[in-house]
Amino acid sequence: MSHLNVKVAAIEQVTEYVKHFTLVSENGEKLPSFSGGSHVVLALNIKGRIHRNPYSLMSSPLNTENYGVSVRKQELSRGGSVFMHEQIEVGSRFQITYPVNLFSLSKLSHKNILIAGGIGITPFLSQIVDLNRTQTDYELHYAYRSPEHGAFREEIQEMCGDRSHFYVASDGQLIDFNDLLSEQPLGTHVYVCGPEPMVNAMIAAARELGWPEKHIHNEQFTAPQIGESFKVKLAISNIELEVPTDMSMLEAIEEAGVDAPFLCRGGACGRCELEVVACDGSIIHHDNYLTDAEKNSGKKIMPCVSRAKCQNIVVNL
Amino acid sequence: MSQTFKKETFRDDYTFSNSAEAIKRFPFPFPEDEYMYSVNIEPHVKTAVGSVTEFVIDVDEHYVAECEDKKITLERDPDRYLSLPHMMDAQWDTLELIMDSMSHDYPDLFKLTKDGDNWTWINKPLGITNTFVFGDASSLPMDPLKYIGCQAQGDWVVLDQRDNNLFADAAIVTSQADWSLAIDVGMSYQEWHGPVPIANEIGVFDRALKYLLNLQLGSPVRRLNWTMTINPRLDTSPESYPLWGPDRLSITPENVGDKVHLRVELQTLFRLPRSNGIVFGIRGYLISMNELVTNPFWAKRFHRILKGLHPELAEYKGLSFKDVTVDWLSKYDDGTPSQ
Numbered sequence: 001m002s003h004l005n006v007k008v009a010a011i012e013q014v015t016e017y018v019k020h021f022t023l024v025s026e027n028g029e030k031l032p033s034f035s036g037g038s039h040v041v042l043a044l045n046i047k048g049r050i051h052r053n054p055y056s057l058m059s060s061p062l063n064t065e066n067y068g069v070s071v072r073k074q075e076l077s078r079g080g081s082v083f084m085h086e087q088i089e090v091g092s093r094f095q096i097t098y099p100v101n102l103f104s105l106s107k108l109s110h111k112n113i114l115i116a117g118g119i120g121i122t123p124f125l126s127q128i129v130d131l132n133r134t135q136t137d138y139e140l141h142y143a144y145r146s147p148e149h150g151a152f153r154e155e156i157q158e159m160c161g162d163r164s165h166f167y168v169a170s171d172g173q174l175i176d177f178n179d180l181l182s183e184q185p186l187g188t189h190v191y192v193c194g195p196e197p198m199v200n201a202m203i204a205a206a207r208e209l210g211w212p213e214k215h216i217h218n219e220q221f222t223a224p225q226i227g228e229s230f231k232v233k234l235a236i237s238n239i240e241l242e243v244p245t246d247m248s249m250l251e252a253i254e255e256a257g258v259d260a261p262f263l264c265r266g267g268a269c270g271r272c273e274l275e276v277v278a279c280d281g282s283i284i285h286h287d288n289y290l291t292d293a294e295k296n297s298g299k300k301i302m303p304c305v306s307r308a309k310c311q312n313i314v315v316n317l
Numbered sequence: 318m319s320q321t322f323k324k325e326t327f328r329d330d331y332t333f334s335n336s337a338e339a340i341k342r343f344p345f346p347f348p349e350d351e352y353m354y355s356v357n358i359e360p361h362v363k364t365a366v367g368s369v370t371e372f373v374i375d376v377d378e379h380y381v382a383e384c385e386d387k388k389i390t391l392e393r394d395p396d397r398y399l400s401l402p403h404m405m406d407a408q409w410d411t412l413e414l415i416m417d418s419m420s421h422d423y424p425d426l427f428k429l430t431k432d433g434d435n436w437t438w439i440n441k442p443l444g445i446t447n448t449f450v451f452g453d454a455s456s457l458p459m460d461p462l463k464y465i466g467c468q469a470q471g472d473w474v475v476l477d478q479r480d481n482n483l484f485a486d487a488a489i490v491t492s493q494a495d496w497s498l499a500i501d502v503g504m505s506y507q508e509w510h511g512p513v514p515i516a517n518e519i520g521v522f523d524r525a526l527k528y529l530l531n532l533q534l535g536s537p538v539r540r541l542n543w544t545m546t547i548n549p550r551l552d553t554s555p556e557s558y559p560l561w562g563p564d565r566l567s568i569t570p571e572n573v574g575d576k577v578h579l580r581v582e583l584q585t586l587f588r589l590p591r592s593n594g595i596v597f598g599i600r601g602y603l604i605s606m607n608e609l610v611t612n613p614f615w616a617k618r619f620h621r622i623l624k625g626l627h628p629e630l631a632e633y634k635g636l637s638f639k640d641v642t643v644d645w646l647s648k649y650d651d652g653t654p655s656q
Contacts, residue, residue, distance in 0.1 A: 002535035032534055033410075033590035061591060098535040101593045106479055107403035134406075214480045263531050271531045 003043070003095040004031065009066060011090055014151045018119060019085055022059075023067045026093060031064045034099035036127035037191075037219070040067065041097040041265055046083050049251070053080040054221050054266045056193075057099055058125035058152075062133070067096075070151065072119040077223055078246055102268050103193065103219035105130060110187035112138040115175065115202055117194020118145065121152060123219060124193065128159050139163050141180065143194070146170035177205035191217040221266030222286050224248035227307040233314040234258060235277050249303035253317065260303070260317060267305035274301050274315040281310025320426065322381035322442060328389070328560075333549035335608050339378055343604050344369045345612075346541035346581050350621040350655055352630075354516040356524050361537035361585050369583060370539065372422035374415060374469060375600065381442050383470045383492075383551065390491040390552045391467070397554075398463040399502045400475075400487035407475045408462040408487060409452055410589035411596045415465045440468055463489055471583075471600030478593055481530060482506055492551035492601050494544045494580065495635060499556070514629040529586060532595055537587040544634045545642075546580045549603045568638035573645040574607035577638060579619065606645065616649035 010022040025031050039056045059068035071084045103123050105112060112131060114124045121142055131138045140160050144150045147168055156164050167173040181190060181202075190211065192202040199218050206216045226246050233240050234253070243252040250272055253260045263271035267287030276283065276299050285295045287302035294300050301308070301315065325332045335343070364370040369377070391397050400408065416438055420429040428439040434451045445468065449456035457464050466473045466489030475487040483506045490498040501509045506526050516522055532538065546553055547564040568576060585598040610616040623636075624643045631639050 002533065034534070035406075035591055035593040038593075098533055099590070100533060104478070104593045107406075107477060107592075108479070263533065269531055270527065 002098050004040075004098060005093065006031075006067070006096055007093045008088060008090050011088070014070060015149055017073045017149075018070055018151050019073075020058075020068060020070045021084070021088065023069065023096070024065070031067055032098055033064055034061050034126070035101050035104055036061055036130035037103035037105060037123045038099035038101040038126065039103075039123070039221075039264070040069070040099055041263075042069075042080075042084075043095045044080060044083055044088075045094070046079055046087075049247075050254070051078070051080045051083070051251075052262075052265045053084075053223070054264050056103075056122035056126070056219075058122040060129045061126055062129060070119065070122050074223070078226060080223070097263075100263055100269070102264060103191070103217065105136075105191070106189045106215075106217070108187075109189040109215075110137065111185055111189070112136060113180065113184065113188060113190040114138060114140045115177075115180075115190065115192040115194070115198075116140070116142045117192075117198040118143075118149065119151070120192075120194030120198075120219075121156075122193075124191075125152065125156070125159075127191075128156075132159065139165065141165045141167065141175050143167035143169065143173075143175050143198070177202050178209070181206050181209050181211065189215045189217060191219075193219045196220060219268065220288050221264065221268060222288065222305045223266070224251070224305050225286060225307070227284065228309060230281075230308045230310050231312045232308075233312060234317045235314055236317055243307065248305065249301070249307060253303060258317065262304060265304045267302050270302070272302055272304045274303055274317055275299060276301050277314040277316055279308055279310050279313040281308060281313075283308050283313070320376065320380075320423075320442075321378065323378050325379070325382045327382065327386040327549055327551045331548045331550070333379070333382070333603065335604060336378060338367075340604065340608050340611060342368055342377075343608075344541060344581050344583055344602055345615050345618075346543050347618055347622050350618055351625050352622050353627065354513075354519065354521050356521055356528065357540045358525065358528060358538045358586075359540070361539040361587075369602065373418040373537070373585075374422070374598070375583070376419065376423055376426065376470065380470055384443055384468060386551050387467055387491045390557075391463075391489075394554075394556055396499045396556075397491050398460070398466065398489045399498055400460060400462060401477075401503060404462075404475055404477065404487035404592075404594070405454065407477065407589050407592035407594035407596070408454075408460060410592050410594065411473060411475055412461040412465040413451070414587055414589070414596065415469050419469070443468060462487055469598075471598055474597040474599070475589075476595040476597060478530065478595065483526070483529060483595060485509055490554075493554050493599070494546075494582070494601075495553055495555060495558075497555045512633070514633050515627065529595065532586060532588045534588040534590055537585055539583060539585045542582040542584055544580050544582075545636055545638075546578045546603065547576050547638065549578055549605070551601065565635065565637050568641050570641060570645055573638075573642050574610075575605060577606045577642050577645075578603045579606075579609055606642065610646070610649050613649065614655065616646060617651070617653075618655045620646035620650040621655065 005026040006023040009024045012020040014020050039054045041052050041054045044051045055069040073085045074081045192199050241256040243249050263269040270289040284307045286305040369375045416429045420427040430437040437448045439446045472490040476483040477486045581602045583600045587596050
């Protein structure tokens with residue numbers, strides 16, 4: 001997998017919990033072009049252990065002199081966002097993956113409804129640039145907790161004009177999905193990124209109204225969660241290892257020196273899928289990739305975010 | 318690098334041939350004595366100096382003649398270039414990829430100057446110079462994919478990614494192994510692979526699609542595929558079938574060495590940056606049986622491949638001349654292990 005070496009050129013405190021980082025390539029060259037909705041995975045060395053966290057690119061795809069990512073501080077996380085907020089400074093260096101897009105705009109859409117909740121606004125900022133450039137019809141609906149949490153509001157107003165709509169929860173403003181989705185022209189696609197309950201509510205409303213499945217898009221990155229430790233046997237490499245409570249299964253496999261495939265590390269892309277040969281307990285699936293049937297079969301696991309509640313699990317790697 | 322380009326034809330009098338150097342670098346595709354479909358995808362990384370994968374895009378001694386043949390095919394059948402309206406970003410991505418690679422790897426032959434969006438492209442072998450605005454199709458004499466596709470060997474299919482699938486929504490195709498762009502344009506991955514026997518049943522296509530949907534920017538991949546062609550002909554399309562189909566019946570023990578060609582496709586796949594599409598390059602290499610047997614190892618192995626080929630594959634590839642070719646090759650196979 002190809003990587004880019006970057007350094008932090010600027011940091012801006014956007015809201016109480018959100019910091020924006022401007023990344024430039026270490027050698028001063030332009031960074032690769034990308035499509036709206038793409039993300040990169042940052043490799044952060046936290047106390048000698050590499051944490052890899054995905055963040056949406058929110059800078060303009062038309063200007064790749066730098067990349068912009070915004071990070072919301074998650075106090076209850078395993079430390080990636082806290083590390084970004086507290087340890088990363090201007091001049092800090094790390095590796096990122098090439099941009100990957102798991103949330104791309106449909107090129108066949110006639111109209112696009114973009115729905116953002118909180119920090120879920122980030123992928124839409126690059127998408128808006130693409131939509132403006134291709135002169136495609138869209139509306140942006142951005143909901144956040146209270147006025148001081150409305151990150152990038154001015155920027156968005158400037159980019160979208162009257163296509164943007166803001167909903168401030170503390171003022172009692174909420175997006176009525178049923179209202180929003182019930183009278184849209186044929187060929188409209190809807191995209192949602194935000195907290196899980198919001199994503200689920202939007203998808204449920206769209207389905208209820210009979211929207212075609214292919215016109216409903218969402219992006220949800222799951223962070224690896226803390227859990228009980230368990231033992232893994234890699235059948236092909238013939239290695240046994242232990243996944244500690246604060247490490248993901250994928251990280252533990254990498255720590256053991258095994259080159260496992262991965263891409264998004266957020267349970268969305270499917271690249272790290274492993275076949276489960278045996279498990280003397282149950283798999284706790286946290287990903288958004290496997291179908292319910294696949295999850296229930298117990299034959300597959302996405303080690304980037306999922307864990308097992310067992311003594312031993314054997315996978316084909 | 319200095320490259321001389323051969324004057325030769327891929328139709329009518331068929332003067333095409335390979336130099337000793339070109340034979341040496343021919344991408345012989347068989348790692349074993351038997352052949353079956355597999356997900357034989359590997360990273361498209363640079364290999365040894367002089368090999369066909371030394372660079373991202375290979376420019377060889379046939380470059381000028383192939384581009385001239387392409388022009389004839391396109392003039393006779395303009396539908397060999399087709400693009401659906403939503404593919405313009407992907408077209409520009411493809412143009413950039415090809416121009417960047419060729420000018421970087423063959424600086425004596427191609428030159429690209431970028432001044433913001435104002436680009437100048439110089440193609441010395443074909444005598445082409447154009448200044449244009451990147452992203453503005455009206456600044457080029459034709460659509461970007463057609464423009465650059467006419468200046469790169471092989472065929473280029475541009476895929477749109479949506480609904481967890483890939484769609485062949487734009488292409489320039491003038492040297493295809495008997496498939497029709499006019500029929501396949503807009504088709505999904507499963508649809509255009511529909512006619513291929515066996516591969517689907519053994520799960521090759523499902524696995525390859527899953528892999529390709531996650532193809533990463535900056536990490537292109539490649540695979541080799543093969544078929545056989547009578548005469549060194551590039552345009553073996555269904556549209557021109559009357560011009561080449563009957564040749565399959567003309568093979569005798571006397572002309573196998575001259576007329577029967579192994580045709581190897583170096584297939585490359587690149588994720589495209591702005592469009593999130595994929596460009597699929599299909600670059601064909603032809604070698605006559607006479608040329609092939611100058612390498613005793615290839616002669617022996619190809620004899621065994623062809624002899625043991627699954628009948629459904631032979632049928633699908635249209636190898637009605639297989640038996641006479643196997644007989645002809647048998648004199649180069651002494652039965653000893655091939656490696």
